[in-house]
Amino acid sequence: MFRWDQVWYYLFQDPNFTFLQAAWITLWISVVAQAIGVVLGLILALMRTAKFSPFRWIAGAYTWFFRGSPLLVQVLLLWTGLPKVIPMALLPQWACVLIAFSLNEGAYMSEIIRAALGSVDSGQMEAAKALGMPYGLAMRRIIIPQAMRVIIPPLGNEFNNMMKTTSIASVIGLMELAGTAQVYGAQIFITFELLIVATVYYLLLTTIWEFIQRWIERRFDPGRTNVAVDEVMQKSFSQRVAGFGG
């Protein structure tokens, strides 16, 4: 029997805010891991274009490993493997998840950022140099702001994905949305109902993010050249919710 009352209870009447707290864990881990991932990705992207070849190898090997193995396995490696390599180094679940997600995201962001930096016309760097800008200043003032326009749409997708993928943290017992649904649901056989509650929260998070992303895109596109990107984002959202349409 489907327990609507349980769905309703956990959505609106729960005095302990069980799922709101779980959503908070999902959210903060996603935000922090994404932020670290972006910084890591930028460093790796710059390393991959460096003249000093060991930088390029290190960055290449890093990306190869983290993109080439499943995130779930990376989480489990940290959770089960780290205490074996370094005794006493049993990290709390949230730390394992945060580290694995950040490192993994860094690899994906480095590819996105590298492509975006490469998409900026080489004449922009030449003009910056010709005006007496050193490399760092030219990157910060001229190249990266222009690359941002290209980075933000895929970055939005990455973060959207991140919020949903944190659900795999439930396998090591982190009480984020999916984990909470399973643990609470198993007690009185309402896992299905609570997964629906979790899904509502996931949709809430991704929908809010969608609006924020669109706002950011407009901010980084002062010349309004990326109208097409905006349209694509709207389309993909309705497709995600309804499964079809444009």
Add this chain to the structure above:
Amino acid sequence: MTLEKLDNSPQNASNGPMVRTEQLVKRFGSNLVLNGVDFTVDRGQTVVIIGPSGSGKTTLLRCINHLEKIDSGRIFIDGQMVGYREQNGKIVEDSEKNIARMRAQVGFVFQRFNLFAHMTALENIIEAPIHVLRQPKDEVIERARVLLDKVGLANKEDAYPHRLSGGQQQRVAIARALAMNPKLMLFDEATSALDPELVGEVLKVMRQLAEEGMTMVVVTHEMGFARDVADHVIFMDKAQIVEQGSPQQIFNEAQNERTRSFLSRVL
């Protein structure tokens, strides 16, 4: 050694030529692009470099502010060696900081404008004076408006580059270079990417600059400009300077067969 020391003395720096190159050699792979090029540009002069495509004229210009490294030879701007310095008797590439400092004094105008796409016309102009020269923003903005007015774009300060025509973009690019108060301006085929009807407005700005006494090196296919505005014309072919002299000497009394045949094709 003694010669270089003399050249770097302040006295000489203010009197000698603005640009001097010695036996410039540049290769792209096995392709020799500059084969021992010597030339000088005096203060206040407009030197125009002409020649067929692939003759090395753009490369020569790009070497002057070290956008290209050179394989041998030397370049001096205002008596200072460009891009390289002597260390224990050897020539090594200069530090990034010194190269940037040199470039800040030399304006470069690109064939494809290269305006910063995420900035308005005004922002393009004030960017380097504020962040490279660290001049006060108010002052720089004021000067930028004067420059925009000078290039005839006073009403376009808030326009982004993609809203401007090629000719307008190039004039903003010239204003952007001038905002640094350069002692030398380099023009790399500044009108080659423009529609024919837009060439005139850019040449007019360049002509005005020359008349005001700016030291300029201009690589161009505009023979009319070379003839009317240049103090000195250099004809390059096959990685070398073939002939140079006043516009009169080059356009009317060319001695070299290659110069004559080139001019007969383009005039």
